[in-house]
Amino acid sequence: MISVGARAATRGKRGRKRSPRPIEVQFRTIVSPHQLNSRWGRRIYWIVLTAVLVLFTTAFVFPLYWMVTGALKAPEELAQMPPTFFPADPTPDAFFEAWDLFDIGTLLLNTGYYSLGGWIVCMAVDVSAAYALSKLRPAFGNVILGMMLATLMIPAMVVLIPLYVTVVDLGLLNNPWALWLPAAANGFNIFLLKRFFDSIPRELIEAAQIDGAGPVRILRSVVLPVSRPILGVVSIFTIVTSFKDFVWPLLVMTDSDKMTISVGLSQTAGAVTQNQVMGGLLITSIPMIIVFFIFQRHIMAGLTAGSIKG
Amino acid sequence: MQILRRNLTAYGFLCAALACFTVFAWYPMVREFILSFQKTDLINEPIWVGLDNFVTAFQDPAFGEAWLNTLEFTFLALVCGYAVPFVVALVLNELRHARAYLRFVVYLPVMLPPIVAVLLFRWFYDPGPGLFNQVLDAFGLPPLAWLDSSSTALISLVIVSTWMNMGSATLIYLAALQNIPPELYEAAELDGAGIWKRIRHVTIPQTRLILLLMLMLQIVATMQVFIEPYMLTGGGPENATVTVAYLMFQNAFTLQDYGSAGALGMMLMIVLLVFAAFQLRLTREDKA
Numbered sequence: 063m064i065s066v067g068a069r070a071a072t073r074g075k076r077g078r079k080r081s082p083r084p085i086e087v088q089f090r091t092i093v094s095p096h097q098l099n100s101r102w103g104r105r106i107y108w109i110v111l112t113a114v115l116v117l118f119t120t121a122f123v124f125p126l127y128w129m130v131t132g133a134l135k136a137p138e139e140l141a142q143m144p145p146t147f148f149p150a151d152p153t154p155d156a157f158f159e160a161w162d163l164f165d166i167g168t169l170l171l172n173t174g175y176y177s178l179g180g181w182i183v184c185m186a187v188d189v190s191a192a193y194a195l196s197k198l199r200p201a202f203g204n205v206i207l208g209m210m211l212a213t214l215m216i217p218a219m220v221v222l223i224p225l226y227v228t229v230v231d232l233g234l235l236n237n238p239w240a241l242w243l244p245a246a247a248n249g250f251n252i253f254l255l256k257r258f259f260d261s262i263p264r265e266l267i268e269a270a271q272i273d274g275a276g277p278v279r280i281l282r283s284v285v286l287p288v289s290r291p292i293l294g295v296v297s298i299f300t301i302v303t304s305f306k307d308f309v310w311p312l313l314v315m316t317d318s319d320k321m322t323i324s325v326g327l328s329q330t331a332g333a334v335t336q337n338q339v340m341g342g343l344l345i346t347s348i349p350m351i352i353v354f355f356i357f358q359r360h361i362m363a364g365l366t367a368g369s370i371k372g
Numbered sequence: 373m374q375i376l377r378r379n380l381t382a383y384g385f386l387c388a389a390l391a392c393f394t395v396f397a398w399y400p401m402v403r404e405f406i407l408s409f410q411k412t413d414l415i416n417e418p419i420w421v422g423l424d425n426f427v428t429a430f431q432d433p434a435f436g437e438a439w440l441n442t443l444e445f446t447f448l449a450l451v452c453g454y455a456v457p458f459v460v461a462l463v464l465n466e467l468r469h470a471r472a473y474l475r476f477v478v479y480l481p482v483m484l485p486p487i488v489a490v491l492l493f494r495w496f497y498d499p500g501p502g503l504f505n506q507v508l509d510a511f512g513l514p515p516l517a518w519l520d521s522s523s524t525a526l527i528s529l530v531i532v533s534t535w536m537n538m539g540s541a542t543l544i545y546l547a548a549l550q551n552i553p554p555e556l557y558e559a560a561e562l563d564g565a566g567i568w569k570r571i572r573h574v575t576i577p578q579t580r581l582i583l584l585l586m587l588m589l590q591i592v593a594t595m596q597v598f599i600e601p602y603m604l605t606g607g608g609p610e611n612a613t614v615t616v617a618y619l620m621f622q623n624a625f626t627l628q629d630y631g632s633a634g635a636l637g638m639m640l641m642i643v644l645l646v647f648a649a650f651q652l653r654l655t656r657e658d659k660a
Contacts (some may be wrong), residue, residue: 073392085468085607086468088468089550089554090523090557090559091465091466091549091554091557092462092465092557092570092571092574092575093466093567094464094557094558094561094566098617107467107468110463110466110467110514111469111470114441114463114474116472118474118477119477120572121479121535122477122478122480122535123549124480125481125492125493125496125535126480128496129492131480132495138653140501141500141501143501143503143506144506144509145501145503145506158491162472169574175647186388186394187388187389189387190386190389191384191385191386191388191389191390192385192387193385194382194384194385194386195382195386196380196495198378198381198382198385200378200379200382200386201379201381202611203382205424206390208387209398210393212402212568213393213397213398214652215648215649215652216397216401216641216643217592217593217595217596217641217648218596218643219596219598219620219637219640220404220637220644221397221400221401221404221615221637221641222594222620222621222637223399223404223407223624223630223633223634223637224399224400224403224404224407224634224637225396227400227402227403227407227412227414227630228395228396228399228400228403228623229538230414233397242398243392243395243396244392244397246388246389247389247392247393247396249393249397250477252389252409258546269506277385282609285461288516289522302483302584304487305485306484306485308486308487308599309483309598309599313625323485324485324486324487324488327487327488327491328487328491328603330423336495339491339495340492340495341487343491343492345485346485346488347484347485347488350483350484350485351480351483351484353483354479354480354483358476361479361483362475362543365479365521365540365544366541366543366544366547
């Protein structure tokens with residue numbers, strides 16, 4: 063009631079017809095609600111908001127718009143100066159041409175196969191390791207965990223060469239296991255999973271033990287069902303990472319019928335017209351953008367929970 | 373007896389992970405060390421050559437330039453990719469509208485495969501009909517050579533790199549900012565602190581650890597820059613964008629000289645381990 067009265071009073075004073083709507087404040091930040099809702103505060107706020115919206119859309123959405131419309135333009139229109147903002151005669155030809163030229167069907171299938179296979183291997187290896195370290199507590203468990211975490215300190219590019227040499231020695235070139243096994247050696251996943259498993263109440267496990275359940279049974283029917291959130295986060299990150307990976311597949315999957323889509327694109331990009339390249343890029347981005355739309359909340363949560371607590 | 377059995381089951385569950393880590397993580401670290409003292413092309417038997425690989429690496433005319441470029445890239449990428457996201461996060465945290473949209477949009481490039489971002493920007497940088505020069509032209513500015521001139525090539529790489537990576541830094545900062553207790557701002561305000569002072573005396577001290585941690589992480593990440601020079605410039609023009617990781621890749625996979633690549637890798641590893649050690653200490657402090 064008071065606020066309505068106050069609003070009516072200001073309206074009367076300024077003699078305006080439309081009452082200025084206060085900006086809602088749910089949580090306090092640097093700028094105080096009072097300052098924000100002062101006359102100048104509100105003006106500055108709307109100016110900043112508009113500027114940020116325009117800037118962000120230009121910087122992050124417009125390049126994607128340009129990619130999509132570039133793919134829809136004919137090669138002549140694409141080379142035209144100044145460029146057209148809307149494609150004059152949009153045709154999806156570039157997609158079909160790109161699809162054939164790059165053999166995108168095979169590349170996508172390969173990439174999907176490597177991602178899914180990598181996910182299964184990674185989950186099997188990391189979940190069982192985290193379970194052993196968290197619930198079975200073997201001798202030297204902490205040393206092993208420490209050594210696994212220590213690998214996170216070693217930058218990926220630095221061990222690229224010896225890892226490649228190792229894979230060559232094992233004869234794993236052009237074999238999907240060369241992608242899957244190194245990815246499964248992920249100390250971070252094991253750490254995240256172990257930390258979550260640690261938080262599962264002991265009583266739950268003990269009750270299952272009294273019922274005569276063995277370790278495998280406990281993992282399957284007690285631990286895994288309650289760990290859905292963390293399993294989801296780890297799964298999404300594993301799949302997204304393997305889909306985005308470039309340097310490692312470039313080295314170990316060299317046969318043209320075994321390449322991933324990123325590598326395949328990089329190899330053919332110089333030899334085809336620009337609108338076909340854009341078509342190929344668009345097709346490559348679509349799976350990740352779909353994943354992002356579906357799992358947005360999990361990805362954002364995982365990013366912040368997974369990194370370090372603030 | 374029971375203890376033995378429990379340990380056996382535990383190691384049963386662990387054996388797959390132990391095998392993976394041994395072969396694909398721990399052994400390669402040792403192998404890096406061995407490799408840097410060997411001459412090998414992966415076909416003939418490796419020969420021990422002592423410090424020869426390090427000497428070869430040092431004598432490479434591109435060696436000094438590669439380190440300088442890497443440092444310059446790291447510095448520029450920190451200015452763009454470390455400071456800017458913090459400012460962006462500060463502003464985003466103040467906004468009350470379109471929050472979900474803005475967070476979504478800033479993270480969108482992070483989801484794209486890096487090759488997409490890189491090839492997309494290669495097209496934007498095109499000196500002829502490329503988008504960037506067209507925009508400059510629309511404002512009546514002279515065109516730039518972007519990737520083709522040694523003065524702009526490196527910064528062009530920094531721009532791509534920042535565009536595709538800044539989303540995750542921004543969101544991590546944003547999460548840290550949202551953890552700051554509002555009472556602190558209220559108290560500061562009662563003490564008469566203006567907006568700048570609130571940032572200096574509340575926001576920055578409260579996010580100090582994450583700021584330092586991100587600094588270390590970003591240094592380690594940007595010093596390994598590879599895909600941008602590999603796809604966009606091939607190290608050129610005139611070695612202006614040769615980075616250490618790129619040089620290492622070249623030595624190994626173009627010249628088949630895995631030994632000197634290993635030596636370069638060792639040097640990079642030693643430099644990066646210093647930052648990793650800092651990071652480790654900070655993480656400990658964070659937990660304490």
